[in-house]
Amino acid sequence: MELRISNLSKTYGNGVVALDNISLTIPTGMFGLLGPNGAGKSTLMRTLATLQECDSGSVFLDDIDVLDEKDEVRRLLGYLPQDFGVYPKVTAYELLDHFAVLKGLSNRNRRREVVDGLLQQTNLFDVRNQRLGGFSGGMRQRFGIAQALLGDPKLIIVDEPTAGLDPQERVRFHNLLSDIGEDKTVILSTHIVSDVADLCANMAIINKGHLLLCGPTQELIHEVSDKIWARFIDKRDLQSFQLRHPVISSRLLSGRTLIHVYSETDPGDGFEEAIGDLEDVYFATIAGRHSAAATCD
Numbered sequence: 551m552e553l554r555i556s557n558l559s560k561t562y563g564n565g566v567v568a569l570d571n572i573s574l575t576i577p578t579g580m581f582g583l584l585g586p587n588g589a590g591k592s593t594l595m596r597t598l599a600t601l602q603e604c605d606s607g608s609v610f611l612d613d614i615d616v617l618d619e620k621d622e623v624r625r626l627l628g629y630l631p632q633d634f635g636v637y638p639k640v641t642a643y644e645l646l647d648h649f650a651v652l653k654g655l656s657n658r659n660r661r662r663e664v665v666d667g668l669l670q671q672t673n674l675f676d677v678r679n680q681r682l683g684g685f686s687g688g689m690r691q692r693f694g695i696a697q698a699l700l701g702d703p704k705l706i707i708v709d710e711p712t713a714g715l716d717p718q719e720r721v722r723f724h725n726l727l728s729d730i731g732e733d734k735t736v737i738l739s740t741h742i743v744s745d746v747a748d749l750c751a752n753m754a755i756i757n758k759g760h761l762l763l764c765g766p767t768q769e770l771i772h773e774v775s776d777k778i779w780a781r782f783i784d785k786r787d788l789q790s791f792q793l794r795h796p797v798i799s800s801r802l803l804s805g806r807t808l809i810h811v812y813s814e815t816d817p818g819d820g821f822e823e824a825i826g827d828l829e830d831v832y833f834a835t836i837a838g839r840h841s842a843a844a845t846c847d
């Protein structure tokens with residue numbers, strides 16, 4: 551299914567412009583929505599999930615008017631919110647079974663089949679009779695996906711799902727999402743660049759309510775690949791490098807400070823050509839150094 555967002559805007563009562571005229575089209579498969587904290591991601595996710603009103607604009611899921619035909623959208627939607635709370639005293643099986651009843655699965659045998667299937671798919675079948683209060687962060691997120699998949703949704707929205715997961719749990723969660731993403735539209739909202747790099751064929755970057763960049767992930771990476779230059783510096787010299795060069799990132803690597811600059815030509819000064827990756831796309835875009843030819847509206 552294709553999700554077409556046109557000129558979507560939202561200003562909160564306190565005057566914060568959370569979405570400023572956002573237009574983008576999201577195709578089937580995994581789509582990454584990347585931006586720093588406060589960018590407007592959750593506002594956009596909640597609007598698409600029919601949980602919040604916007605001020606203006608339109609959203610269509612194929613020919614369904616998302617902002618108007620909310621019940622219709624909810625039938626096709628699975629949503630894992632940023633702060634997915636669980637009831638600590640009930641077991642995974644009991645809560646998923648309860649959600650299944652709420653989704654309208656009234657036939658007991660059919661419901662057992664669906665619930666067992668989802669617990670297996672999310673690798674929670676062996677712990678289905680344990681209370682959710684004892685689950686790790688990763689198990690809880692997988693349970694969140696299991697509930698989001700009830701009713702065989704065509705559009706799945708997951709908001710900041712891997713924050714707080716350890717590396718092993720993240721890999722597990724990524725594998726689960728990529729299996730789902732094959733025949734559904736999955737929107738993954740995150741501030742973690744590697745989540746998008748690992749999973750999403752298409753993506754967008756938003757900041758301060760603005761859409762800054764959008765397109766196929768590999769194309770966006772290709773566009774910066776020959777514009778990134780790197781060198782190690784003494785960290786006391788960072789400011790002077792920032793004054794002389796368009797520095798987009800600085801980070802520690804094995805205890806040394808590595809900086810990247812964005813430049814169409816060789817900046818000299820001891821820099822060497824680096825192969826730009828999605829982190830470079832992200833930092834160059836957020837820093838206002840880079841905009842891309844690829845679009846998706």
Ligand code: ADP
Pocket residue numbers: 562563564566567568585586587588589590591592593594
């Ligand atoms: P993100 O998910 O990218 O962190 P949000 O959509 O949560 O961004 O927030 C976007 C901006 O809107 C932030 O500046 C945030 O403080 C503000 N904001 C979010 N929710 C509300 C609200 N209910 N009332 C007022 N301001 C809000």
